[in-house]
Amino acid sequence: MTAATQSDTRARAQQHLRALVGKDDAELYDDQWAAIEALVVDRRRALVVQRTGWGKSAVYFVATLLLREQGSGPTVIISPLLALMRNQIGAAERAGIRAVTINSTNMEQWEETHEAIQRGEVDVLLVSPERLNNPGFRDEVLPRLAATCGLLVVDEAHCISDWGHDFRPDYRRIRTLLAELPDGIPVLATTATANQRVTDDVAEQMVSTGSADNGPLVLRGTLDRETLRLGVVHLKTAEQRLAWLADHLAEQPGSGIVYCLTVAATQQVADYLRSRGHNVRAYSGQTEQTERLALEQSLLDGEVKALVATSALGMGFDAALGFVVNLGAPSSPVAYYQQVGRAGRGSVGPASVVLLPAIEDRDIWAYFASLAFPREELVRETLAALAEGGVLSTPALEARVDLSRNRLETMLKVLDVDGAVRRVRGGWEATGQEWVYDAERYRRVSEAREREQRAMLDYLSTDRCRMWFLRHQLDDPGATEDWSCGRCDNCGGLELPTDVSSTAVADAADRLARPGVPIEPRKLWPTGLAALGVDRSGRIKQPAEEGRAIARLTDLGHGNALRELFRAGDERPPEEDTVPVPLVRAVVAMLADWRPAPDVIVVTESASRPGLVADLANGLSRYLERPVVGRWAIADSSVLPGQGATNSAQRVAAVSRRHRLQLDDPAAVEGRRVLLVDDLVGTGWSLTLAADALVQAGAEAVLPLTLAVSA
Structure with missing residues (x-):
């Protein structure tokens, strides 16, 4: 040319x-x-x-x-x-x-x-x-x-x-x-x-x-964002962090995003901020599509002060947001840089970027890290199942491989690109092509993730320029050792208040102390159970009623105490493994709101936490003045407690072998409302099978109650 x-x-x-x-x-x-x-x-x-x-x-x-x-x-x-x-x-x-x-x-x-x-x-x-x-x-x-x-x-x-x-x-x-x-x-x-x-x-x-x-x-090019002013506010408790948002959200310029690490947190935080008079809405990957569109437009138009969102919210270059607040730290500086990049675009003036880190962030990082590429033996089981079964749908594979739907789908996509399997109409098929498990690469990727997490912790405590830190983590060649932005809290360009009002802290504490999250009943049996020797399919004829737990392990309030309780369980002998007094009060408050009105109580036996579950059931029996009449008992201890937990069909098969309903009197639950007690809900299938057994024994209704829901 x-x-x-x-x-x-x-x-x-x-x-x-x-x-x-x-x-x-x-x-x-x-x-x-x-x-x-x-x-x-x-x-x-x-x-x-x-x-x-x-x-x-x-x-x-x-x-x-x-x-x-x-x-x-x-x-x-x-x-x-x-x-x-x-x-x-x-x-x-x-x-x-x-x-x-x-x-x-x-x-x-x-x-x-x-x-x-x-x-x-x-x-x-x-x-x-x-x-x-x-x-x-x-x-x-x-x-x-x-x-x-x-x-x-x-x-x-x-x-x-x-x-x-x-x-x-x-x-x-x-x-x-x-x-x-x-x-x-x-x-x-x-x-x-x-x-x-x-x-x-x-x-x-x-x-x-x-x-x-x-x-x-x-x-x-340079990754400096000249419109961003970065800062970190260190507060000790979840109540203080919520109170900071309530007190200082209105001071942030324009409209923006409050990022949270979990879906549950978006709902909890948005609900609290609305109660404090802020015009905010929750947004996550679970938000219905039509509502997503409306929420995005309301943010772009400045009709809301903020969307309280997970990382599912990614705005395009037309977004002109005045601030981003992260309630909890992402697991890497790179991911954090991408999220804060939603602010300060277009014609808006200087944008505030505030991070409110929490100790529990690391627990959430660990959970997401657990979803990494599966072990080689699980990959080989999948390939063998496809080689034997021909074209299999993902649900059909779930009945043969102990992996959750998401992890199984992700693994199959990797195997597809590697040429070992192929997606076809109706599911997946094996190609017969030799496949090598690249354990060394997976190990190095895992180590890189761990380094990113350490770097994120370093960002929280650094006294250097925060924009330099992020640019340095991204290998920006312009981030020389003597460079600083002049705009962040460490450079003196941003002063962030750390005060919170006693009223806001009290309101936040009250909001977080309010116990009770629903335990949604399972209504359909997973597909593929017949292949595992379980005679169940289709719709569950009489599912349990909606149950209650004090909180999710990922919640901001009681979630902290529950995480500590379950973390410390292995260190305590059964006779000392009891429900702490603050959680006892939470159970009582939850019962006052829920009003389940049971006639009898059945307790789930636990191999890992027998003292805790027994203490919970006995305490409920005394408080409600209702007898414990039976157990969802361990019948086969060779089936491990969490076996099959990543896969619905596998979990149902494992629980069906492990547990049996034992009643003190065969007629103990006939025509009765049964409070089914457990410590922690994971997949929900153990409670579902126990409820099914109680219904077959004549129960009128089954109401699950647990201390916590895992996520």
Whole structure:
């Protein structure tokens, strides 16, 4: 291309940028033009690692417009964030780009979308990574798109690498897709959260085998966010942290996000803040889709002060938020940098970023770490089951492998990309291809996660510039030893109050001390039980009624005391393993609200905590003046207490072998309301089977009561 033509292309790119952002004075950054030039002029691959809000999406939208003018096919963007997709479509439409999406929430529109693509009426197709492994999409739609697209974009590209903080198995298929692209189709990968190891890994996976210039252009910029003011507030108790939010949320600029580590916490915190007069709403992966859309829009429009959210909330570049508060620390500085990047974009002024860490954060990190890639023997069991059974659905595999649905699905996706299994209509099948368990790599990834957790703890206590710390963790070359932001609490640019009012603390304590979370009854038996010798299927004829526990182990209030109780259990002899007085009071308060009105009590025997469960049942018997008339007794101690706990079918089979109902009198529960007592609910299947046995023995109703729910 001549210099004149190159100049014309840049001028045209400038015009498109101004239409995209709606500003007549907008100018392309040098690195934005370098990426666009690589894609449009040189038709090569590029990896752009730039801070949130830098304008990575402008690169692929401008490149799309230029390539479409040259007659290229539509751009395909792979993006994991539905909220980001919606914002990107809105931005594209302002620039005259015809954009559509295919994801799990709009299945009814897929056929119409495919037809529009065939007619050439689509400039940009946004696809969720999960679509890449849908058999119909993978085998019928994806090959045509790969052959005819003008540009392939991989957004949130750190997800490709299992070194990344947010690795997603579905993204691993992108490597195969890249290898199958025809020569001359440019590829752009973008991310704001990749350290050098992740950057190198992603760049290696982008290598084009059909080009003499195999390596992608890598553009790394500064990760400093000049609008962010970072700070940490150390408070000792959950009550104080909630009170800080109640007292100081209104002082935060504009609207923003309060991030929590668990779904339960979002509901609990939002409920408390509303009681203190704040206009907030809860948001998580469990929020219904229509409500999600409405909540996101209300945040963007400033109609709420904050959404109290899990990491499921990811806003696009149009979000102009004034603050982010983290109630609890994410498990890595990289994940934290991504979350705080939601604030301070666009035209908003300086944004507040506040972290309120808690001791219990580490327990939550440990829980999520427990969901890592399974042990080799479980992988081999899965491969053997598929080799023997042919095509098996995930529920059918659950009956054969002791893994939860989520972990099983994640493992199968990895095996699919590795070539050992294949997703087909109706489930999964083994390919017969030899597969090697890369224990060394999994070990190194696990060690990297542990280092990230230690680094997050160091962030909390560092006296250095906090933005320097985050940039250093991301291997930002601009984070030199003498650099500081001048904006954070350690640099003196942000002063955060640590005071909390006694009224707010008392209200928070009252809110957290209010015991009682529902134990939802199971209503359907898991599929595949017949293969395990269990004669149950379909709907449970008479499930237990809704039960009660004091709290979830992940809750902010009683959750602390319950975590400590169950953590210390192995250190206490049975005769001393009793319910602490504060939790006894909580049980009494919970009963006053719940009013179960039982006639008799049946207790679940426990091998690990016999003293605790017995003390709870006997105390309830004295307080309610109702007799203990039976036990959900251990009949086969060779079945281990938690056996099968990660998988519904396996758990039902294990509990069916382990326990039997023993009543002091065969007619003890006939026509009676039975209070079924246990210490901790995990999967809920032990209570379900006990309730089923009590119903068969003639019970009118079964009401479960436990100290805690595990999550």
